Amino acid sequence: MKKVAIIGATGSIGTQALDVIRQHPEEFEVVGLTAQSRVEELRQSIGEFRPKKAAIYSKTHRDMLQGDIHDISISYGDEGLLEVAVDSGADIVVMAVIGSAGILPTIEALKAGKDVVIANKETLVAAGELVTEIARTHGSQLIPVDSEHSAIFQALSGQSLEDVERLIITASGGAFRHNTREEMAALTAADALKHPNWEMGAKITIDSAxxxxxxxxxxxxxxxFNVPYERIDVLVHEESLIHSVVEYHDGSMMAQLGAPDMRVAIQYALHHPRRLKSDFKRLDWREVATMHFAAPDMERFPCLAYAYEAGKAGGTLPAALNGANEVANARFREGKIGFLDIEKTIAHVMEKHTNITSPTLEDILSADLEAVRTAEVFIQQGL
Structure with a gap:
C-alpha cells in the first residue's frame, strides 16, 4: 500500500487525486493533507481519510480546525506545508498547489527521498534545473501528472531518450482559440473561464486562454525529459483526445489518447508502471468524427513565445516570467486589467529583468518576488 500526502488537497488536482484514492482504498493510504483556505473541504477530507498530519495556510483557520479535531496534528503556513510534505510518512507527495508556493515543499520532499507527483507547473518553470538535479542526487522521482506530460511519460515507457526526435505537446487552444485580437481585448475573465474541454482551476484556465x-x-x-527546446513543438488539437506525441528517429510516432479526464493521468502517476482498473469514461472511436490540428499562432498568443524565450535563456528569467504571469493572471480575474494586458505586463517585466545565468534557490525566489513587485507597479501605474 502506497502512503500519499497531497499538498493542495482542496484544489482541482487535489480533489481528483482523492477521488482516485477513494476508488482504490486497498492501494493507497492518505497520510497528509493541506489546503490554502477552504476550511470545510479540508475538514471533510480529514474526517474521511484520517491522515496523520494536515496543514492550512493561516493560523486562524488552523485554530478553527484544531478546535474540532484533536487526534490529528494540524499545522499552518509555509512551515505547515513543509511538515506535511516531509514528515507525514508519505512515500509519494502529490504537489498540487498553484504558484511558487510549491517550490520549497517540492525540494524538501525530494531531499527527503520522496517521489513527487508534480502538478505544480511553476516549480519546474522557475527552478527546473535545480529541482531536477536535487531529484537525481537524492534518488527521488519526479512523476508528471499533467495530461500532456503523462502522455509523453507513457509513450516513452520502455524506450530510450536517445531515440527521440522530438516531443509534440498538444493544446486545446483555450477559450479564445477562435477569437481575433480585437475580440479578445473586450473579453472578461468569465469568458476565459469557460474552457471548452477540461475542468481545471481558475488560474490554469486563464493560462490556457x-x-x-x-x-x-x-x-x-x-x-x-531532458529534451532541448528546439525539439519540443506545440500543436493545437481542439478535441483534446491526443494528449501528446513522441516522435522517434525512425519516423515512428507514439501518441497517448483518451477522454479528457485528469484522473486517468493522476491514477497512472500514483501507481505506475502498473495500471489500475477504473470506471472513467472511455474514448469511443465511433463518436470521433474528425480530429483537427494546427500550428499555434504566436502573434495572436505571444505568451507562448515568451515562454520559449525565457526557457532558452534560462537563469532567473523563467522565474521572472512566472512571477509576472501570476500577478497579471490574478488581476485579470479580478477585473482590474484586460485580457491583452496580461501579455503586456509579462513583456514589461521580462524586459526590465536582469538575468542571473547560474542562480541559487535564493536568486530564483528573489527574482520571482521582484517580478511580482515590478508587475504590480506597472499595473498600478496604468500599464
Missing part, C-alpha cells in the same frame, strides 16, 4: 499554460508545459517537458 493565453497559451501561457502551454508555454509552461514546454518548459516542464524540457526539464522532465
Amino acid at each position: 493565453t497559451l501561457m499554460n502551454k508555454g509552461f508545459e514546454v518548459m516542464e517537458a524540457h526539464w522532465l
